[in-house]
Amino acid sequence: MRIIIKGGIWKNTEDEILKAAVSKYGKNQWARISSLLVRKSPKQCKARWYEWLDPSIKKTEWSKEEDEKLLHLAKLMPTQWRTIAPIVGRTPSQCLERYQKLLDEAEAKEGADLGLTGPVGDAGPSADDVRRLRPGEIDPDPETKPARPDPVDMDEDEKEMLSEARARLANTQGKKAKRKAREKQLEEARRLASLQKRRELKAAGIDLKVKKKKKGMDYNADIPFEKKPAPGFYDISEEKNRQLEQGLSNVHLHKLDGKRRSDANDEKKGKKQKTNKNETEGGQINFIPAKTSQLNKLKQAEQISKRRKLVLPAPQVGENELEEIVKIGFAGENIKAVVGETDNISSLGDYTPSTGLPLRTPRTPSGSMQTPRTPATILSLRTPRTPASASAATIKQLRAGLSNLPAPKNDFEIVLPDVEIQEDKRDDMKGIEEDASDRDKKIKAQLEEEEQAQLLRRSQAIQRDLPRPTQINAKLFIEAASSENSSSDFLEIERLINTEMVRLLNHDAIMHPIHGSKIIGGNVDESFEEFSDDLMNKARKAIDEELDINNLTIPEIDRFHDDIWQQLYKNVEIVHLQKQLEINRNIMVKDTTKAAKLEKKLNVTLAGYLTRSRALSKKITEIFDEIEQAKIELNSFQSLNISEKNAIPKRIEAIQDEVDYLSKHESELQQRYSQLSIEKQDLQERINILLKEKENNQELKMNKNE
Numbered sequence: 087m088r089i090i091i092k093g094g095i096w097k098n099t100e101d102e103i104l105k106a107a108v109s110k111y112g113k114n115q116w117a118r119i120s121s122l123l124v125r126k127s128p129k130q131c132k133a134r135w136y137e138w139l140d141p142s143i144k145k146t147e148w149s150k151e152e153d154e155k156l157l158h159l160a161k162l163m164p165t166q167w168r169t170i171a172p173i174v175g176r177t178p179s180q181c182l183e184r185y186q187k188l189l190d191e192a193e194a195k196e197g198a199d200l201g202l203t204g205p206v207g208d209a210g211p212s213a214d215d216v217r218r219l220r221p222g223e224i225d226p227d228p229e230t231k232p233a234r235p236d237p238v239d240m241d242e243d244e245k246e247m248l249s250e251a252r253a254r255l256a257n258t259q260g261k262k263a264k265r266k267a268r269e270k271q272l273e274e275a276r277r278l279a280s281l282q283k284r285r286e287l288k289a290a291g292i293d294l295k296v297k298k299k300k301k302g303m304d305y306n307a308d309i310p311f312e313k314k315p316a317p318g319f320y321d322i323s324e325e326k327n328r329q330l331e332q333g334l335s336n337v338h339l340h341k342l343d344g345k346r347r348s349d350a351n352d353e354k355k356g357k358k359q360k361t362n363k364n365e366t367e368g369g370q371i372n373f374i375p376a377k378t379s380q381l382n383k384l385k386q387a388e389q390i391s392k393r394r395k396l397v398l399p400a401p402q403v404g405e406n407e408l409e410e411i412v413k414i415g416f417a418g419e420n421i422k423a424v425v426g427e428t429d430n431i432s433s434l435g436d437y438t439p440s441t442g443l444p445l446r447t448p449r450t451p452s453g454s455m456q457t458p459r460t461p462a463t464i465l466s467l468r469t470p471r472t473p474a475s476a477s478a479a480t481i482k483q484l485r486a487g488l489s490n491l492p493a494p495k496n497d498f499e500i501v502l503p504d505v506e507i508q509e510d511k512r513d514d515m516k517g518i519e520e521d522a523s524d525r526d527k528k529i530k531a532q533l534e535e536e537e538q539a540q541l542l543r544r545s546q547a548i549q550r551d552l553p554r555p556t557q558i559n560a561k562l563f564i565e566a567a568s569s570e571n572s573s574s575d576f577l578e579i580e581r582l583i584n585t586e587m588v589r590l591l592n593h594d595a596i597m598h599p600i601h602g603s604k605i606i607g608g609n610v611d612e613s614f615e616e617f618s619d620d621l622m623n624k625a626r627k628a629i630d631e632e633l634d635i636n637n638l639t640i641p642e643i644d645r646f647h648d649d650i651w652q653q654l655y656k657n658v659e660i661v662h663l664q665k666q667l668e669i670n671r672n673i674m675v676k677d678t679t680k681a682a683k684l685e686k687k688l689n690v691t692l693a694g695y696l697t698r699s700r701a702l703s704k705k706i707t708e709i710f711d712e713i714e715q716a717k718i719e720l721n722s723f724q725s726l727n728i729s730e731k732n733a734i735p736k737r738i739e740a741i742q743d744e745v746d747y748l749s750k751h752e753s754e755l756q757q758r759y760s761q762l763s764i765e766k767q768d769l770q771e772r773i774n775i776l777l778k779e780k781e782n783n784q785e786l787k788m789n790k791n792e
Contacts, residue, residue, distance in 0.1 A: 092127045095225065096134060098233045099244065103251045104131055105139060110255055122251045124243060133229040137177050144176060148184055152176070160185055179230040186217075539619065545590055548598050556600065558591045 100123055107119040113135065116128035123131065137143075148156075152174055159170045167178035174181055219225060240248075284294055303310055547554055617625075 092125055093130060093228070094125065095228050095231065096126075096138075096233050097244075098236045099240075099248055100126065101134075101139060101233045103248070103255075104134060106251070106255050108135060108139075122247070122254060124247045130229060137179055137229045138231075153184070153188060156181060156185060157188065177230070179227060183230075543616070543619070543622075544598075545594055548594055554594065554600055555591070558588065558595060 103122055104119065107122050111118050116132045120126055120128040120131045126134075156170070156174055159173060163169055167181050171178040171181050176184075225231065287294060542549070546552070
């Protein structure tokens, strides 16, 4: 039998099941919630919710104020993290972890200041290294760690747990809920039946009083615990008919206490509403619509005046910055489009910066409350769906999707295709035969290039699809060239140009016929001479250079302009100018009136802002003065720092010389002391020897005397 030890690291599926179960069962039924999770106990589920999954948990960076509050509370209440956590606004594990981190930082800083760190190789393990889990160790607090992502291939136990949780969470109605709904439906049907019965009886002229059935006793009609006395020997009819005295009747409590302030206010409101209702029903029935609208406007104005003014924060991004962002976006799209035309589009990546998200458990793609529905099998008894209805549903869905598309902006640029003549790459390896597919691709590319070049050799009228004449009258062009009042050289040039233009028109009409033309197309125009691309480019370049050098103009346009200008009468010009002056004056009057209104409105609107701006300008001036004073102090302290830096080495040198002198003198004195101590020892030894000799002599004398 397989034994499952509950606990361990939380997975993404377990987090999602726990959130869905809490949303259904609440935050008190942890035993029922843990029954959905095979590997977790009720205590672990509760700890996971209150330590990680609760939406009210703050997972942002700690602020300086929170750190100060945490240190102060930890000093007042040491190790009482569950008491400190709600005051700080964090979880107990977060408070403990942050407190340990602050202690480690303070210890490291103090060790660095005292020089206790030592060399890098001899440094001991840090606090993080000590608290880090080793291989084989079990995390004692896995509820405070982020969830582990789901594996691609789940175990059979996990799949079974997930399917069971989906089925249980999808069942929102149990036996009791169904019974309650059925009883409610029966009660509603009974009420509707009795209502219909009373309506039918009322239509027949029979009125029935509705008696509300009460389960208990009606204390307004009956006397609770009443015991009627037994009838006696005497007649009590006079006592029953006797009227009760007013003073002996029951007195309500509100009559003894008097009216309360809330009751008096409610009574005043009721009287006011009653008077307003009587006025509307009595004398002011025939209101004028204009008057009612005016009253409504006044009421709306009062409501608007009572509302607080909406104060929005200042925009963080201005119009200029928005324009710059749009330009940068367009530039990026253009660069992407240019890069996309080349063959190395696969090397282009997405370089959009992504913002960091807080540590939250990632959501699953599907909701936990949804039961997966498998597609039903088509049986022989069922009629298959007709394709017409399916296509109609598809079209409807497509139209709904297209309706959500944004409106077209019509922002486009016309860019002519750049034709690049690529030279054939020579194959360095001549001994290898070319592949047939590569050869076909090269031939196809060459044919496409030749076709594109042939299309570009057409005239500009054909390329741009400009309108062309259906009939070509060559005599008209020749007569127009001969009727010019110019020099013979210019006439010859004009004649040659017109002749070439007629040839181009005939060639275009033959090679590219248009509808309605009498010229038969499709034949080859042998009279037309085609030039190479190099000659055409050289000719265009020569024309551009000649135009730049001589600054030539077209005489026909100048002459046409002069003729039209001379045909205008001065009276027409004066009338036109007068009309324009009148229009300008009207516009000026409208703009002046509009400007005066706007100025008045702005004076009313911006009066507070002007006062605020003056106060801010004054404040800015004061701050500027303070900044200047601070700069002066900074400069003085900097100069003092420089002078101190210059004086400190001299002081150190003088003190060092004094120390050296003292150390030298001390060493000399030590040597002197050592010498004197040696001499003292020698003298002491001599004295001892002399004393011994004296004693010996005395003993010898005493021995002789004896």
